[in-house]
Every structure is written in C-alpha cells, then in structure tokens.
Amino acid sequence: MNFDLSQDHKVLQSAVRDFVEKEIKPIAMKIDEEHMIPDALVKMMGEMGFLGSYFPEEYSGAGLDMLSYAIVVEEVSKACGSSGVLISAHTSLCNGPIYTFGTPEQKKKWLPALNTGEIIGCFLLTEPNAGSDAGGTATMYTREGDEFVINGGKIFITNGGYLGTGVLFASHDRALKHKGISAFIVDLKSPGVTILKNENKMGIRGSYTTAFAFDNLRVPVENLLGQEGKGFNIAMDTLNGGRIGIASQALGIAEGAFERALAYSKERKQFGQPISEFQGIQFKLADMYARIETSKLMIYKAAWLKDNKMNYTMESAMCKMLASEAATYVTKEAMQIFGGYGFICDYEIERMYRDAKITEIYEGTNEVQRVVISKMLLS
Amino acid sequence: MKLLVCIKQVPDLESRFKPDAAGTWYNEADLAFRMNEYDEYAVEQAVQLREKLGEGTELTVLSIGPDRVVEAIKKSLAMGCDNAAHIQDPAASGKDPWQIASIIAAYAKDKGFDIVFTGMQSQDRGSAQVGVTVAELLGFACTTTIVGFDYDNGTITAKRELEGGIKGIVKLKTPALVTCQLGLNIPRYPTLPNIMKAKKKEITVIPVAELLATEALAATTSFHPPAKKGGGIVLEGDVGELVDKVIAILKDKTAVLR
Numbered sequence: 185m186n187f188d189l190s191q192d193h194k195v196l197q198s199a200v201r202d203f204v205e206k207e208i209k210p211i212a213m214k215i216d217e218e219h220m221i222p223d224a225l226v227k228m229m230g231e232m233g234f235l236g237s238y239f240p241e242e243y244s245g246a247g248l249d250m251l252s253y254a255i256v257v258e259e260v261s262k263a264c265g266s267s268g269v270l271i272s273a274h275t276s277l278c279n280g281p282i283y284t285f286g287t288p289e290q291k292k293k294w295l296p297a298l299n300t301g302e303i304i305g306c307f308l309l310t311e312p313n314a315g316s317d318a319g320g321t322a323t324m325y326t327r328e329g330d331e332f333v334i335n336g337g338k339i340f341i342t343n344g345g346y347l348g349t350g351v352l353f354a355s356h357d358r359a360l361k362h363k364g365i366s367a368f369i370v371d372l373k374s375p376g377v378t379i380l381k382n383e384n385k386m387g388i389r390g391s392y393t394t395a396f397a398f399d400n401l402r403v404p405v406e407n408l409l410g411q412e413g414k415g416f417n418i419a420m421d422t423l424n425g426g427r428i429g430i431a432s433q434a435l436g437i438a439e440g441a442f443e444r445a446l447a448y449s450k451e452r453k454q455f456g457q458p459i460s461e462f463q464g465i466q467f468k469l470a471d472m473y474a475r476i477e478t479s480k481l482m483i484y485k486a487a488w489l490k491d492n493k494m495n496y497t498m499e500s501a502m503c504k505m506l507a508s509e510a511a512t513y514v515t516k517e518a519m520q521i522f523g524g525y526g527f528i529c530d531y532e533i534e535r536m537y538r539d540a541k542i543t544e545i546y547e548g549t550n551e552v553q554r555v556v557i558s559k560m561l562l563s
Numbered sequence: 564m565k566l567l568v569c570i571k572q573v574p575d576l577e578s579r580f581k582p583d584a585a586g587t588w589y590n591e592a593d594l595a596f597r598m599n600e601y602d603e604y605a606v607e608q609a610v611q612l613r614e615k616l617g618e619g620t621e622l623t624v625l626s627i628g629p630d631r632v633v634e635a636i637k638k639s640l641a642m643g644c645d646n647a648a649h650i651q652d653p654a655a656s657g658k659d660p661w662q663i664a665s666i667i668a669a670y671a672k673d674k675g676f677d678i679v680f681t682g683m684q685s686q687d688r689g690s691a692q693v694g695v696t697v698a699e700l701l702g703f704a705c706t707t708t709i710v711g712f713d714y715d716n717g718t719i720t721a722k723r724e725l726e727g728g729i730k731g732i733v734k735l736k737t738p739a740l741v742t743c744q745l746g747l748n749i750p751r752y753p754t755l756p757n758i759m760k761a762k763k764k765e766i767t768v769i770p771v772a773e774l775l776a777t778e779a780l781a782a783t784t785s786f787h788p789p790a791k792k793g794g795g796i797v798l799e800g801d802v803g804e805l806v807d808k809v810i811a812i813l814k815d816k817t818a819v820l821r
Contacts, residue, residue, distance in 0.1 A: 192762060195637045198597060199753045233755025246755035256755070 187481070189255075196252050200259040203232060209263040215390035216535050219382075221267055230301020234260065234271050239283050243295035250425075250487040254432040258483075261436025262443070265539030266390030268436055272429030273342035273391075274298070278305025281351050281422045282369060285410040294349055294369055304346035306372075307426075308338040308396065309353045309419055315340075316552050318353070318419055319362035323398065325354040332368060332408065334401040337380070342546070344394025345382045347372040351422070352398075353415045365415035369407045376401035387538035424497055425490065426547050427504035431483045434504075434511035434543035438476050441536040445472070445518035448525075465521060472514045479507035501548070501556040508543035508550060515540040566622040568609040568644065568680040569667055569697070570602035572635040573687040582786045588656050589687075589786060598635040601682025604743040607750040608712050609680045610643035615714075621645050623676075627666055628655040633766065640761035641753030647764065652771035659779040660688070664696030669774040671701060678719065679740040683708045691742070698740035706733045708744040 189197065207228060215221050229235060237253040239245025246252075253275060261268030279298045282290060297303040314320035323336025334354050341350075350370045357364040370377075380395040410418050446469060449460035459465045482503035489496035515537040519526035526533040544550045574580070574594040583590040598606075606624065613622040624639040626632045627650040636647045650666055652658075658666075671679065679698070684691035691707075698705030710730070711722025719739050723731045724746065753761070798808050813820045 191634055191637065192758070195634050195641065195753070195761075196755065196758050198634070199638065199641070199755075199758060203752045231754060232752060233758075237755055241756065241759065247759040248755055252755070 189251075193251060193255060196248070197255050197259065200232075200234075200256050203228075204259050204263045208260060208267055212264040212267075213529070213532060213535065215264055215266050217389075219384075219389045221264075221270060221390045225267065226270070226301060226304065229260075229267070229271065235274055235301035235304075236279060236295075236299025237275065239279060239295060239299050243283070243291055243299055245279075245295070245299040250428060250490045251484060254428055254483055254487045257429050257432035258436040258439070258480075261433045262440035264390065265433060265437045265536070266388045268433035269342055269388050269391045269430070269542075270304070272426065272433050273307060274301075274305045276426035276429040277307030277342075277422055278349060278351050280425050281307075281367065281409060281418050284421065285367070285418050286369070289406070290369060290409070298349060304343050304348040306341050306343040306346070306348065306350045306394075307422065308341055308344075308350045308370075310338060310340045311336070312339055316549055318365070318416060321353055321355045321362075321365050322358065323352075323354040324358075325356055325366065325368070325403075327356075327405070328402075330405050332403045332405065334368070334370075334376075334398045334403060337395065337397045339395045340383070340546075341392075341394045341396060343392055344372070344396060345379065345392030347377070347379070351409060351418075353419055355415075356412075360413075362416035363413055365419070366412045367409040367415040367418045368403050369409050370401065370403055372396075374401060374403075385542075387535075387540070387542055389538075423548055424500050427500040427553075428483060428486050428490065428496075430543055430547040431479065431486070431500070431503040431507040434507035434540065435476065435479050435483055437536050437540050437543070438472075438479070438507070438511040438514040441515045441518035441533055441540075442469075442472050442476055444531075444533060445469070445514075445521040449521055452523075459521070468517045468521060472517050475506075475510035475513055479503065479510045482506050498557055498560045501553040504543075504547060505550050505553040505557070508540075511540035511543050564616055564620045564678075565674065565676045566609050566613060566620065566678050566680070567671055567674075567676045568602075568605050568622065568624050568639065569682075569693070570606060570624060570626050570635055570639060571599045571682070571685045572596045572626065572628055572632040573599045573685055576686055580788075587783050587786050591656075596631055596634070598638055599682050599685050599687075601684060601686070601743055601745070602635075603682075603750040604745065604747040605680040605682050606639045606642050606644065607748045608741075608743055609678075610751070611748065612678070612712075612714055613643060613645070623648060623674075625650065625667065625670065627652050627663060627771065629653045636766060637758075637761055638753055640764045640766075641758040642751055643757070645764065647766040649766055649768045650771050650774060651768050652775075655771070659781045659783075660690040660692035660696060661780045662775065662777050664693045664700060665777040666771060666774045667693070667697045668700035669776065670769070671697070677737045677739075678714070679703065679738075681740065681742050683742040683744045694740060694742035701738070701740070704735040704737075704739040705741070706735060706739075707742040709733075709741050710744050710746040712741065712743075712747065 233246035236245035237248050241247040257272050298305050325332045325334045350372050352368045352370045355364040376399050378397045383393040452459045486496045486499035486503045519533050522533050525531050578594050580589045622644045624644040625648045681694035706721050709721040710724045713720040719735050721733045
C-alpha cells in the first residue's frame, strides 16, 4: 500500500494552494459579508481549470482525475467554503451527469462552456416537498411535439443565481413516484424561468441558493438527459459522486479552521505560557486532527475507487458523513481554542463555524448517508 | 533558438530547520519543498520569451537533486517549458556552488543554448554564485539581479537593480546568462489543463556522475541556529544619558543611524 499523493498530485496541490493563498484567502471575508463571489474570481477559477478538472480535454476539461478534483475543492475550501461549494455543485452535479449520461452531441454542446467556467452549472432536484425523498417530485413535464413543457418549482438550488445551465428533474406522472422522473438539460435564461429568491443563509453566504418557478418552460426534446423515466437513477448516481465534492469542501473547512487554531494555540499566552502547553488544548488539537485525517483518508479512497472504476457508493457516503461531522466538530473546537476572539468576525473562525453546518445537511443529509451505508451492510 | 532555465527546489522558508546528523546542513525530514522563489521569476521570463519567439524555440528546464525535485520540474513544465533535464543527485545539497555550476556547464556545453536563465540566488544556501559561475564556464556574457528583460535579434536588454533602488540598463549579446530578481515579473499559476499537458512532456534523467568532474572548493563545516539572544537591556539614568546610550547602541548594533 502507498498513502502518498503522486508527484503529479503534489504539483497540483501546491499550484492550487498558491492560487488560493493569493487570490481567494484575502477576499474570503468579503465574499461572506457581501454574499457574493466576485465574477473576476469565478473567471479566474475557470481559467485555472477548477471548474472542469476531471473531464476529458476533448470537452475542454483539464483531463485530470477525481482525486485531483477532491484536492481542488479541499484547498479552495480551506480559505472559502462558498467558493468550494460553487466548484463542487457545478462540477459534480451539472457537468458530471451531462458527461456520464449525455449523448456525444449533448456533451459537445454543453460541456466546453461549463468546463471552462464560462457558464456556471446547477442541479435542480430539491423541491419544497421533495428533499431526501426525491420520489415526491412535483415539478411536472408533458411532451408537446418536439418539446417538453415544464411547470413547477425548485428550491435550495446551489449556483442557481448564475442562471447558467441546469440539470433539472421533473415527473410526468406523480403516481409513478421515482419511476416517473426524467432529467433535462436546461438553459436557465430561457423564457418561463423565474428566480423567486436567492436565500439569505447562515453559512456559505457567498454561494447562491436559489428558489425557481417554472411556468411553461419549453425544452427541446434533444435536451432529455438519459432515458425518459430514468431521472431518479441519474440523480442518485450524480449525488454519489457529488458527495466526494462536498466531503472535500467539509474537509477543507475543517483544515482551514484547524490550521488557524493550531497556530493561535502556540501564540496565545495565558498564565505565563502558550495555551498549547495546556493538556486541555492539546487534547482538543489531537481530536481535531484525528478527525481531519480520518476524513481525508476516506475521501481520497472514495476518489481512488471512482478513478479505478470500482464501486464507491459506500465510501462516498462514509466520507461525506465523516468529513461533514469533522467540519462541525473542528470548527466548534477551533472557536473554543480562540475563545472570545473566535466569536469576533475578524478572526474568520466564526465564518468557518457557520459554513461547516450545511455540509451535514446537503448532498444527502447525514441521516441519508447512514441509510445508504447500513443498507449496503445489510443487503 | 534554444533556452535553458535552471531551477532549484528549496524548503518552505517558514519551516523549522534542524541540523542534520553531520551538523553541516539542515535535516530534510518533515520539510515541505517548493521552487526557489527567484527561479520562478527565471522560469516565467524564459516562458514569456519562449511565447514571444514562438515555433522553433525550445525551452529546457534543468534541476539537480533527488527525485523530489521532479515536482519543481513538473511545475515549470506546466508553466510552459518544453522539456526537462533532471540531473539525478541524492547528494546535491552537500555540493558547493562550484560543483553545481560545473555540473550545469557540463550539461549545457555542447547543446547550443542561446540564453540561460537562473534565479539570482537560492533561498536556502544563498551563495548567488551558481549563475555567474555557469556563465564563466560556458564563456557566456552575464548580468545579474535583473528586474527587466527584453530580447531582440541577438541582443538582451536587461534592467538591473542596484543598491539603494538605483536602476541600470545592460545590453549583452547572446549567448548570455541572466540571473533574475524579485520584481522582474509575476510568475503565472500552472493551470490544471497545463499540469495535465505537462505529464506528456519529456523529462530526461541524467545521473550526476555523468556530468560531475570537479572537486568541491568550499565545504560547509557547520550548520546551526544562532546562539540564543540574551534578555533585553534595561537602561537607567536621566533622560539625556538614556538618549546617549540608546544612540550608541543603535550605532553599534544596527544600521538605522549610519
């Protein structure tokens, strides 16, 4: 066995790290305060290849692998959880299903602009009454000649506000539950698409979380993604891969908070010594680091399994669960180490604390991850 | 045209350095390595020239050291170098600047390079001797610590940084070697697609024994942290006396009043 990153992955890691240090870290606080990732940063991340890392060069992707993608999201999220989820939702949830289930024509048409970040992608599955239970989808479609006509609404759509390309799920017969669902590639600038609101959130405030209404949104038949009625399978397969992205985001947030807490514990003096000399702080650091490393191993393993075309469903569920819980734990403990300063916005720990929580909820709640894991154990 | 850029991989300067077992250099265990900062300016300048000259120009990056230096080589390839020479030498850190320069010169001598770029010095050893010695050994024109670079039709126009912020302009005919200083350019980030493309670029591995024919002229005999500073000095007396004492100390120990 070998747990080292390859030389190529190390080169990538240090390149991403340099970029993040200079271009993202200095503005992370502003991104949170202004609820906005500057367009210039999105453009730069596109030019860096962060928005199409593991897709082939023929579709303007970087041609790297899933592990590279995990590293990119991790490194970016160390500085900014909002930018991390932009990359993750775009790459895994929009480019991902188009690449996996699209026809060659669809890939050629949609992927280049997505992979280079010219257009930002999103995944439109969640509805007010269909979250963990996607079978409850109430957005409906009917066929009219060469078009599908879609009516309904979606909520909590990460990256929705960019009005880019979306992979949208709709049903043609609610009685069929998940078997009635199909997936469509939609241009969200089309007539019939309305943004109801971009949510105001506790964390990842720089990232759009959008509610949409669809009123007779007309989609050409060639935009059907995969077979009609197979939308649920596409959604589940997509979320499988997406979990590696969100796990990497959570890991990055945890690492960002840990690095700061470790440094602070060595600088901050109380009772005549750095607080890192106190066992109470030492034990916290040990617990935090152990959870970070455990999550990292599981994420890299899940990515490795995917890269090697092996089944990774269980590992992706486990890595998402472990890393998100590490993120909420580590950011909480980091704030405790920072004491009162951690509660002050200038020290950035409070932002990481707020950013961490969502990772236990989205891309399948951790309860759903436990269902996935236990089902596989017991099947 | 043929261009060569020489790079070194050095430890992250924020690392904690401990002496190695022999006490003559730092212990490499647990250190994170990266490309020497000045060499990044050299690579960037070489790549800019490579892009300006276009087809028919070949840019080679060279590094001496153990296998880990391939990381720095790959970064240079991702920044735009065409191919690489890795002079494989697990003991490179023990060699003096004369030997390192001799190895580079031995590699470069029959290859017809027109311009060689190096950093002005390494961040770890900091001798600033390798570049100029390579130029001397190859019989190349040479200028150092450049902060501006232009090339046209066999002539380099380099802007140099002199003491006290004064600038100088130097013109030199190729073949030539320049050593690069902070302020010359802003090195580009290697993008993911270019990291991927770099995987296909050729890295020639040459065992150092094939090129090394010189003995060291200087040896580092000790590597150690500075002696721990004593506690602060408490001055006593009336104000006039205190001022005199402070001025005397500042003159003696610092450069602020010189």
